[in-house]
Amino acid sequence: MKRRSRAPQAMSDDEHRRLPKYSIGVVSQLVGIPPQTLRRYEEAGLLDPARQDGKNRLYSDENLAVLQEIADLADQGINAVGIRHILQMRRQVISLEQEVKEVRTLLMHVQHTEYIVESSDEKKER
Template identity: 80%
Template sequence: MKRRSRTSKSMSDDEHRQLPKYSIGVVSQLVGIPPQTLRRYEEAGLLDPARQDGKNRLYSDENLAILQEIAELADQGVNAIGIRHILQMRQQVIHLEQEVNEVRTRLLHIQHTEYVLDVSNEDQEQS
């Protein structure tokens, strides 16, 4: 029997973190949060787990990390609205940091290109 060759590439780390794979019961045990509380967090818009056939919730590693943040903030007395704002601000900070890094990379590239052009022009003038 021949095996089919797989043409699909392997998943990136980011794709693997976003892959839904844990049921609500497993997540409840892993994070130490009752299933009812997990459902309330979803109702409050704090996270959005995937749905299996439109029914069962499936959580990813990324969802677990968010749930741990939510639990820490809740333990500090932050309510659901405050938690949502904090999570949104953290995402905005991450996005802005990525933009800053992209701009820095572009700037370094431009500076390098300008330097190469300057050196090339100086060489041509000396010839």
């Protein structure tokens, strides 16, 4: 039986950013951090790379960005516990900013709807 070929679906930028694709050796060279340090960051809960067959770590572009942030904070003398708290706070800020954006969009929609209703009521009164 012949298989139907499916057209590959395009990945969103977010999906592409989260796609695990770099081995620990490649990441070590890209970021300039020894593999053992990368393993310690994972043990400390600062990073959670994907696992290939439960063994080999695979890092995404998103992981690389977090690693760069971790390295910058470590260079400033911040320990692993402090880095974890900073990363958590930054994620929370991003989440709250997204919530604010959604609420503002909803508010604008409600205000627009109210304007339309008021305009319609004024026309009926005439």
